[in-house]
Amino acid sequence: MIFVNETTCPASWTVGYQRDGRERLIVVVKGTYTLPENGEPTVLATQQQALVEADQFIGEPGYSAPLWETDYAHCKTACDVLLLGSAHAPGQRAALRVQVGLQVGAMTKRFDVTGPRVWHRRLGTSVMAASAPAAFERLPIHYGTAFGGVDRSEEKRTGRVDTFLPNPAGRGFARHPASLDGQLLPFTSEHGKPVTQAEARYTPMAFSPIGRNWLPRSRFAGTYDQQWIDNTAPCWPDDFDDRYFQAAPPDQIIAFPRAPLDVRLSNLTPDGDRRFTIPHRPMPVTFIPYQGRDVERDALLDTIVLEPDEARYTLTWRSVLPLGKSIFDVREVIVGERSRAARMTQRFAGKPWYPSLADAVRALDRRKGSRS
Known part of the structure; x- marks a missing residue:
């Protein structure tokens, strides 16, 4: 399979499994943006953060708090909002206690x-x-x-x-x-x-990720008993719930964003109060099979990770394509904008391509006229 990334953001793919055991193709795109000062626009960062290949922890894996989860979740049913950072005393003057707050769109947590x-x-x-x-x-x-x-x-x-x-x-x-x-x-x-x-x-x-084996997340993992071993493995158990892939605390899970999001950070930066807007950015993904029509869709923004101490945040988009048979059904995947004409010209190299039947008829008439 050919994988083409037309964006300036890291992108990749993996293969997962559906409930019935058939494969699904997962495409992941991750953009890193600057965390702006108040009143300034946010821009794509010069240095893009790489996709996370495996879960990362504060200390010993599996025994300490999760820091990052792999970006290759098979799917998400909503958008995770996460923040990795510190509490800052107001005015950078030492305090005994402070209240911190995170607001993203309609979601507020303090x-x-x-x-x-x-x-x-x-x-x-x-x-x-x-x-x-x-x-x-x-x-x-x-x-x-x-x-x-x-x-x-x-x-x-x-x-x-x-x-x-x-x-x-x-x-x-x-x-x-x-x-x-x-x-x-x-x-x-x-x-x-x-x-x-x-x-x-x-x-x-x-505000950080919760562990895969913690409550309430572990309740979505399903049952892995002898019946599963004998009859279902290695597929997901019948009672597996896709909400298991959500890494954020339940009160930090929001609907997939379809518009810009206003963000406010309270006592999470040295200046005490930071406000900015996460822009809405469509992330088109095109799946080109060996047979049949191309599948064009916008990947869903399903993970927002704010890192105030690093003056940045990351957005992760995901597009999942259920496969009829296997990954070998797919000839090419294109992430980002590429005109349909350019795709068709490349797909059918050496053959003329026309956006409509009318265009093809006009081209044929011109050819006939030139011969006469």
Whole structure:
């Protein structure tokens, strides 16, 4: 298969599987844009970020918070909005607590970020208490600094490990609060609901991807039991849900954008308040089969990743073509604009091509006239 990229953005393809086991062709395009100052337009960045080939993590893969997911998801049912960055104290003056906010179109999410604190045992008791927060100018925000974690305090004695399934990569969770002595508290928490009690459970707050095996995402993965092994593997199980491919927290998933999106970042940049607009950019993809008509469609914008600390953001478009038999049905894929005339001229090299029957008749008449 010939793959032609007519854009200045990285683009590639992969093959996935439909529910019935037939193949589907997935085309992915990723554009990197500058994150502008207030009032300035956003432009395509000179240096484009490469497509992510495999999941990337803050630390040890599978045990730490996800940072990037592969760009080769088989499909998405909506658009993920993600942010990788830090909380910044207003005016770059050290603060004990700040509220951060992300607004993209109609989607709004806010939560509190508190300076570093440590669990300690109250003198003469077994009760755990949080220290006073230290002032900060900037703190990282991801699920590794949110509430969650794994309690291994009983592992040696009983073999039991307790896990906070909505965020195993976080901090602050403990089945046995005494095990928290000396450990850091989460930086993030729901607005107005600070983490203060060692035995309580809190909602993890971050803007970054959630793990594939975390709740609620893992519920969409389907059932991989003996019946699946015997009758269905390697295809998806019958109860697999395509929502599994969504990497964003549920409150950061929006409908596929069909127009420009207004963005506002609150205390996520040193200037405290940043506003700009993500432009709407059609991303045409043309599938040219060996037999039959060309399939022309606009790829869907299904992933937005904001990186304020890097002064950039990326947009990822995806187009999925179900295949009747296999990838060998497709002769060529074109990403970006190329006129139909140019495609046909290349496809049928050495043969004249006409956009309509009327044009063909006129050309034939001219040829007859020249002969007479």
